[in-house]
Amino acid sequence: MAKITISLIKADVGGYPGHASVHPKLKEKAKECLKQAKESGLLVDFHVMGAGDDLQLLMSHERGVDDEEIHQLAWDTFVEATQVAKELKLYGAGQDLLKDAFSGNIRGMGPGIAEMEFTEREGEPLIAFMMDKTEPGAFNLPIFKMFADPFNTAGLIIDPTLHDGFVFEIWDIMAHRKVLMRAPEELYDILALIGAKSRYVIKRVYPKETHPKLPSDEPVAVISTEKLYQIAEKYVGKDDPVALVRAQSGLPALGEVLEAFAFPHLVSGWMRGSHNGPVMPVSFRYAQCTRFDGPPRVVAAGFQIANGKLVGPVDLFDDPAFDYTRQKAQEITEYMRRHGPFEPHRLPLEEMEYTTLPEVLKKLESRFESA
């Protein structure tokens, strides 16, 4: 069988109300567009979802990553959904479509993209993670835990097929460069980079050359790393990231993948893209950002891939086993909120550079005297 490509492409093309959620009519329109593409043979399968105010297009096909027709399809679908958003006067209609016309690749045009091409295994579990009100570096901690932390992933110790570890592709999203690093050999160096999550982000994870079951050139995880302000050159909303993760048989088990979200770690991007808060794992039912436009949250859709067909999804955080994490996230939410405009609830100044704060500070500039 030909290799299969899974593309998860997302954009905020209008919120309802405010930046809280996606209106059902946007999802209907997107389904209509992708259904046509499936009937024409371009897509093998698709699934449309909403996470916070982001419209999510999960597509399977045989055309590889960065395929012009697939990207065009996603772009056109967002344009069509924007039309609906405009008719309903949804909030910020078309806000993530930062360019006027499609020019061959949707990267750098506003939407976020996580794509990977791989040889489908006998059993191929795939999880699509979608976060809202945060940024790509929010995935650093859980992806690290899944593929490199033995306190999270028992298989790294117990299962000989995982025991050699994995290779991390880490991007420096400020200097536009990347580095491949190996775990466990370079654990401390990896953490030295990815702990600085606003700059160094995990883009992909690969098996090692020694992996007994999987080719080392096919990714097992991929994360969207698009930064909107770098495209628009000003603050236009956060870059709410998405990720695709494969599981089982020489990879972290489904439960080890999900376990990485049992700790509601602090991420940036909440309220006006300007605040730190905990990332709360929720079911799709609760994928709407309300308190202080948040708190940031993550949803997970689980599938089995069958000859490219997306069998599912299972709403993976719809489980009382995550109630404790949610409770903890709410305690942290309350604690952080009490800081009001003070750091570290509000982001440090260098990260506020791309928000609307500099406009406010500019007005004070002339009043300063030397001290």
Ligand code: F6R
């Ligand atoms: C959007 C977001 C929101 C907005 C806030 C202000 O992703 O995080 O918190 O930044 O609602 O939005 P505007 O400036 O559109 O009124």
Ligand code: MG
């Ligand atoms: Mg929005």
Ligand code: MG
């Ligand atoms: Mg969003």
